[in-house]
Ligand SMILES: [Ca+2]
């Protein structure tokens with residue numbers, strides 16, 4: 075069942091949460107993926123664009139998922155029972171229907187949910203990809219991807235390659 079007001083409600087809730095003092099920064103808990111030795115962490119709740127800018131400031135990028143192994147590791151590591159969606163680096167913001175990684179890496183693997191990306195017109199279009207968690211309201215399979223609207227406020231997955 076489609077809930078068109080979901081993202082609006084999430085944005086409202088996020089605004090309220092944003093007014094509360096932050097106790098712990100999620101940036102403090104970076105995790106290393108043994109397959110590629112890259113560091114990953116979750117941002118606080120924010121827009122895709124804000125998460126992208128934060129990732130780049132920290133020497134990384136919004137996660138690029140290059141194969142099924144990386145996708146599975148991300149699910150195992152970052153998806154909890156209450157996770158709805160997490161931002162990933164894929165976007166068709168520049169050209170509708172042509173999804174690219176925001177750091178210009180080649181798209182070598184995709185894992186869209188059935189029926190996605192749908193650029194949902196009820197959301198005013200959708201140009202920013204998410205990794206679906208257990209609590210996603212559209213009942214997408216956990217670990218598959220959907221496109222979501224710019225107005226959504228979510229945590230994002232940042233990937234930082236080794237610097238040495
Ligand atoms: Ca789109």
Ligand SMILES: [Ca+2]
Nearest residue numbers: 192193220221
């Ligand atoms: Ca969608």
